[in-house]
Amino acid sequence: MAFAQLSKVRLEYFKHGHGQERVVFIHGFQASAAIWRMVQQALPEDRYVSIAINNRGAGASQSPPQEADFSIPIFASDAFELLAGLGWSDYTLVGHSLGGATVAQFAVDHPEPVRGLVLLDPADPDGRGASPTSGGHAPEELLDRMMEARRRRQSGDAPSDGIDASGAGAPAELMRQLAADMRAAPERRLRGSMRSMFSLRLGERVKALPMPVLLACGDADELIPLSAMLATWAKCPPGTGLHVWHGVGHSPNLDRPAELAALLRRFIEAAPARAGGGASLGKPG
Secondary structure, eight states, X not given: OEEEEOSSOEEEEEEEEOSSEEEEEEOOSSOXXXXXXXXXXXXXXXXXXXXXEOOTTSTTSOOOSSGGGOOHHHXXXXXHHHHHXXXXXXXXXXXXXXXXXXXXHHHHHOOTTEEEEEEESOOOTTOGGXXXXXXXXXXXXXXXXXXXXXXXXXXXXXXOTTOOOTTTTOOHHHHHHHHHHHHHSOHHHHHXXXXXXXXXXXXXXXXXXXXXXXXXXXXXXXXXXXXXXXXXXXXSOTTOEEEEETTOOSOHHHHSHHHHHHHHHHHHHSSSOOOOSTTEXXXXX
């Protein structure tokens, strides 16, 4: 692990490999950088160097005191500042779940250093308010319900947020670490990041992104249904790749780390169409 002191916060990140191809991993709502460990390890370290960032309030990253200190634009700004401080450019951004919205925000705000964008079981770039999954509840009521449900799960041993790789061969130590990180996530981080989803409206800007884009997901995702992710895919630029794993849930980074790493390699290394293999499709221009 390593730390970067930014202008407003100190972030923890995990670096793996020493190759020329650069990949940046961003986790989702309650998770941490630990969710990317197996994918990082599956990338050939002599060809790839990757960084998995713990957003503010995750892992050992600093956790500011106010709910307003946490949002998708803030997470994206932090990641950009960290990478600029490291002197990184020409990298592929990979975001999972709410991290998908974070990397989309990053890419529309700072497209120049981004070589490619990968959305893994992503949140809608037009936010939670645009989705029927809110069940008709007002944002504040929905937030309260979500936090109450989370508190009821706090005594359990299994991760939540749609993350369950208990039968997929993920090491027990990794799952314990991830569960501990998720339990330790401060409520102000979760409320702030989810509140920002209610006002997120990036769809039109995402459609105009200049870099190659790939959306990858599992068709058994119970947190973000396949229909919702196909709607997100429709908001991506023409030529955006689509890869769907059959029978896989919300976290292919835990369930299919080697396959995900192979998909990332094809996306990064193949030209001009970077998404390929398996059940992958490319949107017509």
